[in-house]
Amino acid sequence: MAVNALPPTPQAAFWRGVLVSLPIAVGIVPFGLVTGIAGVKVGLSAVEVTVMSVLVFAGAAQLVALQLMGAGASIFFVWLATLVVNLRYIMYSSALARPLETLSGRMKILAAFLMVDQNFALALNQYGVLGPRLTPWFYLGIGVLLWLNWVVATYLGALLGARLPEAWALDFAVPLCFLVLLVPAVHDRPSLAAALVGGLVSTALIGLPYRSGLFIGALVGIGAGVWLENRMGAGRE
Amino acid sequence: MSDLELWITLLGMTLIAFALRYGPLVMLERFQLPPNLQQALRYVPAATLAGLVFPALLAPGGQWAIGLDNERLLAGVIAALAAWRFRNILLTLLVGMGALWLLQWMGV
Incomplete structure (x- = not known):
C-alpha cells in the first residue's frame, strides 16, 4: 500500500482507514478483554456484556458502569457516570462537524455511533490532506474496524473471564487501560x-x-x- | 440487578453515549458552542481520566495509601512511564501487571 498516495475514491479512503487502524486494533484488544472479564465478574453473561459493547461502544464508560453495577449502584448513577466519562465526545463531535459535513443524514447517524478517540484524532489530523470528500470515509473505515474488534475482544474476554484466578489481580488492568488514555490527554x-x-x-x-x-x-x-x-x-x- | 433493570441500564447508556456523539455533529452546522464551553471541554479528558486512575493507585483499598508498601501505586508509576514512552495499551498492561506481580511476589 502506498501510504503517501491520496486514495482516489471514497471507497479507497474507507479501506485506507481500515488498514491504518489495524495496529491500533491490536493494541485495544487487551482493553476489550478486560471489559469482557469485568462484565462476567459482575455477574453478566458473556452475551450480555457483548451486547453492551455492541450498543455502547465506549470502553471507559463501560468499565466504570460495570464497577458501579458490581457495587450495587442504582441505574441513575450508572447513567450519570456514563454521561461524565463520555462528556469528551461533545468535544470530539463538535470538532468533527466540519470534516464529516459531506455525509448524508443517515451516514451521520452511523458516524456518530462509531465515534471513538482514535478516529476522531486521525480524521482531524488527516482532514487537511484528504479533504471533505474523502475524510468521512477514512473516518468510517477506522470506526467500523475498531467496532468489530471491540465486540470480538469483549466476547473473548467474557469467555476467558470465568477461568482466570483471583490471585492475578486482573482488576488492576482497568486503571492501566485508563492510564494509556490519560497520558496523551x-x-x-x-x-x-x-x-x-x-x-x-x-x-x-x-x-x-x-x-x-x-x-x-x-x-x-x-x-x-x-x-x-x-x-x-x-x-x- | 434484575434482567429488566440490566436492559434499562444498557438502553440508557446506549442513548447517552449516542446523544453526546450525535448532537454536536448535526447541530453545529448551524450553531457554534460558546467559547467558554469549548474551552472547558478541552480539559474533560484529562480531568475525568485522572479521576479514574488516581483513586485506583492512591487509595486502592478505599483509604489514602501513599507509601512504598502500596504495590499498586508503585506498579502504576512504572506503568505510567511505560505509557508515556510507548503510547501502547498492550505494552503498558504487560509492564504494569508484571510490576504488580513482581512486587506482590517480593512482598514489598
Missing part, C-alpha cells in the same frame, strides 16, 4: 493541572457513594485547567 500545563486536581479530588472523595466523587473531581479539575489557561494567557498579554 496531558499535553500542556493546564491539562496537567486538570489531571492532578481532578485525580486528587476524586481520590479524596472516594468515600462518597456511587463514585459521585468522580463527577465532582472532574468538574473541579476542568475548572483548574480553565483557570490556569486563562492565567497563563493573561500573563502573556
Whole structure:
C-alpha cells in the first residue's frame, strides 16, 4: 500500500482507514478483554456484556458502569457516570462537524455511533490532506474496524473471564487501560493541572457513594485547567 | 440487578453515549458552542481520566495509601512511564501487571 498516495475514491479512503487502524486494533484488544472479564465478574453473561459493547461502544464508560453495577449502584448513577466519562465526545463531535459535513443524514447517524478517540484524532489530523470528500470515509473505515474488534475482544474476554484466578489481580488492568488514555490527554500545563486536581479530588472523595466523587473531581479539575489557561494567557498579554 | 433493570441500564447508556456523539455533529452546522464551553471541554479528558486512575493507585483499598508498601501505586508509576514512552495499551498492561506481580511476589 502506498501510504503517501491520496486514495482516489471514497471507497479507497474507507479501506485506507481500515488498514491504518489495524495496529491500533491490536493494541485495544487487551482493553476489550478486560471489559469482557469485568462484565462476567459482575455477574453478566458473556452475551450480555457483548451486547453492551455492541450498543455502547465506549470502553471507559463501560468499565466504570460495570464497577458501579458490581457495587450495587442504582441505574441513575450508572447513567450519570456514563454521561461524565463520555462528556469528551461533545468535544470530539463538535470538532468533527466540519470534516464529516459531506455525509448524508443517515451516514451521520452511523458516524456518530462509531465515534471513538482514535478516529476522531486521525480524521482531524488527516482532514487537511484528504479533504471533505474523502475524510468521512477514512473516518468510517477506522470506526467500523475498531467496532468489530471491540465486540470480538469483549466476547473473548467474557469467555476467558470465568477461568482466570483471583490471585492475578486482573482488576488492576482497568486503571492501566485508563492510564494509556490519560497520558496523551496531558499535553500542556493546564491539562496537567486538570489531571492532578481532578485525580486528587476524586481520590479524596472516594468515600462518597456511587463514585459521585468522580463527577465532582472532574468538574473541579476542568475548572483548574480553565483557570490556569486563562492565567497563563493573561500573563502573556 | 434484575434482567429488566440490566436492559434499562444498557438502553440508557446506549442513548447517552449516542446523544453526546450525535448532537454536536448535526447541530453545529448551524450553531457554534460558546467559547467558554469549548474551552472547558478541552480539559474533560484529562480531568475525568485522572479521576479514574488516581483513586485506583492512591487509595486502592478505599483509604489514602501513599507509601512504598502500596504495590499498586508503585506498579502504576512504572506503568505510567511505560505509557508515556510507548503510547501502547498492550505494552503498558504487560509492564504494569508484571510490576504488580513482581512486587506482590517480593512482598514489598
